[in-house]
Amino acid sequence: MELKIFKDKQEVAQRFSAYFAELVDKKSVFHVALSGGSTPKVVFDVLADEFSSKIDWNKIHFYWGDERCVPPTDDESNYKMTVEHLFSKIDVPKENIHRVLGENEPLGEAYRYANLLEINLDRIDGIPQFDLVILGMGDDGHTASIFPHEIELWNAQYHCTVATHPESGQKRVSINGKVINTAKEVAFLVTGAGKAEKVKAILEKTEGFEVYPASLVNPSSGNLVWFMDEDAASGLS
Numbered sequence: 001m002e003l004k005i006f007k008d009k010q011e012v013a014q015r016f017s018a019y020f021a022e023l024v025d026k027k028s029v030f031h032v033a034l035s036g037g038s039t040p041k042v043v044f045d046v047l048a049d050e051f052s053s054k055i056d057w058n059k060i061h062f063y064w065g066d067e068r069c070v071p072p073t074d075d076e077s078n079y080k081m082t083v084e085h086l087f088s089k090i091d092v093p094k095e096n097i098h099r100v101l102g103e104n105e106p107l108g109e110a111y112r113y114a115n116l117l118e119i120n121l122d123r124i125d126g127i128p129q130f131d132l133v134i135l136g137m138g139d140d141g142h143t144a145s146i147f148p149h150e151i152e153l154w155n156a157q158y159h160c161t162v163a164t165h166p167e168s169g170q171k172r173v174s175i176n177g178k179v180i181n182t183a184k185e186v187a188f189l190v191t192g193a194g195k196a197e198k199v200k201a202i203l204e205k206t207e208g209f210e211v212y213p214a215s216l217v218n219p220s221s222g223n224l225v226w227f228m229d230e231d232a233a234s235g236l237s
Contacts, residue, residue: 001224003203005233009191013042016189016227020047021055023132023185030131031121033065033175035144036078037136039189044085057092061120065133066145066163066174067100069109076170077102106162106171113173114159124182128159133175133183137190140166141198141212145174154216177216185223188214193231200235 006012020043024030034040047055068076072083079099087097098116101109121128135143145163146153153161154177163172180186190199201209203226209215217224 001226003226003228003233005228005230008229009039009042012039012189012191012227012229013046014050016043016187017046017051019187019225020132021051024055024060027131028059030060031063032060033063033130033133034078034082035065035134035136035189036081039136039191040134041081041085043189044082048086048089052090057090058096060092061096061098063098063117063130064100065135065180066172067102069102069106069171069173071103072099100173102173106173110160110162110173111158117159117179127178127182130179130183132185132187133180135180135186135188135217137188137195137198137214139194139198141202141214143214143217144180145172146177146213148211148213151211151213154213180217181219183219184221185225186217186219188217188226190226190232191229193234195232196235199228199232203236
């Protein structure tokens with residue numbers, strides 16, 4: 001595991017974008033699972049503004065680690081956010097964008113997306129393998145859409161599962177922990193003082209850290225990088 005701590009969210013986005021470009025450059029085809037949230041939004045802006053001509057977008061296939069069960073036109077859609085901040089500004093083939101159909105019935109869509117991953121990705125012991133999974137972490141220690149109250153979904157039977165937001169009750173489709181930990185590379189993007197308490201608990205394994213799904217991220221490849229700003233890392237000793 002590697003910790004990379006930068007001054008602020010903007011620097012996190014720039015350093016992550018450079019890391020992303022370097023990974024893509026080494027591959028002839030690159031499969032990435034994207035994350036939603038405020039930090040990826042800044043990352044997508046940086047990729048579009050500073051890396052649009054430096055990356056061969058034709059070789060990248062885009063997926064989502066999780067998606068809210070809303071139509072693609074909804075402001076809560078991770079897909080819509082990615083279109084606005086990245087896809088609308090770069091030249092990427094439409095057939096390389098594999099969105100979760102949030103408007104569909106959730107369980108059926110989880111099965112469909114799991115099947116898509118099986119078809120499109122190489123598999124290790126039957127589990128689809130991404131080249132990179134990008135993760136965020138919530139103030140409650142959740143990652144992808146696996147929340148503390150449903151931490152058992154980490155080991156869900158199928159590659160994709162249906163999760164429920166603990167407060168809104170909103171349904172979400174999420175990849176499970178086995179898919180996350182099978183990825184060749186996993187990168188956390190964590191910024192803001194609101195994350196500092198959980199970052200400390202997870203990275204320093206303080207008492208009770210096991211209840212946070214983000215603590216279960218431990219790719220078998222050993223390639224795990226935390227990109228954080230100073231605020232998120234402020235609790236680390």
